[in-house]
Amino acid sequence: IQAVSRRGIYVIDSDTPIAEAHLARTDPLEETAHLALIDALMAAFMREIVSTPKVVEIAKQFGEFNASKELPYDLEDSLLLWINKVCRHCGGDNLLE
DSSP states (O other): OHHHHHTTOOOEETTEEOOHHHHHOBTTBOHHHHHHHHHHHHHHHHHHHOOHHHHHHHHHTTSOOOHHHHOOSSHHHHHHHHHHHHHHHTTOOOOOO
């Protein structure tokens, strides 16, 4: 929890911060707390690995790229751009908008 918090990602379940005590409980197991931690870990991984410039560079390999119309504004939009370029390249339509 501390490691992802230092990166600006907070482990929160329904607007309630998750503490280590939530994760340590076993009777009953707080499944939503564990899912919130997994979500935070995935977000941290995405921030470390994925960057908008990298995604744009790769998306250009799959077809034309019009920066004035398609430039992504965040990581999620970057990944949607990449998925749509791959789908178009493979002969499909946009899967996600």
